[in-house]
Amino acid sequence: MRRAAVVGAGAVLALAAVAVSSAEESAAAGDDAEARPMPDFLGLGLWRVFTRLPRRTRLDVHDVSGRDRRVLWPPSWQVCTQYPAAGTGLDRRTTVMIGVVRKGESCPPRVQSARR
Template sequence: MRRATVVGVGAVLALAAVAASSAEEAAAPGEAGTRPMPDFLDRGLWRVFTRLDRRTRLDVHDVSGRDRRVLWPPRWQVCTQYPAAGTALDRRTTVMIGVVRKGETCPPRVRDARR
């Protein structure tokens, strides 16, 4: 029964990402295959999954130093992102997102690097 729940949640995440990316692709002007990187800093990780194209390679990791697995996106907030907001994304770009649990503060070394 627990396995079915995990699969169900994964299916919901996938459907939300497909719907959001399809809407964004239809509305996004510009070159075919490129779009600007959104600004995700201090936002919820869920926004990353719903705003990026489903084909975008994504690397999400915990920057708190605890090396926790990121399993439930709504419980995490973004501290770092690469590439920077406004940078052109294409299908070969791997987006790297550093996160901490919501309610925690970003580590000092990460906050200083963002300024």
């Protein structure tokens, strides 16, 4: 009986150590995410945005074609606009805004002139 209590206490201490180390790792990863610059997504597929941004990034995706369509299947869309600009530092408070059109469509003229 006494041995089981010692093993139980050891297991609790081991779990606490794992929890502390994982909390430190996630805090360090959070610091790295804050220091990451915004990638350049213009002209790329929307799916690339989802795979290259940190998963906790707030993201606002909207159709810039003027048709106000819902973006339900990211692989079918391409990026026309992005905010913030490429190279800008991302932090937890930044909301990334991505303007898209369906693949095969061209970006609206007003959007293309803003890209240059």
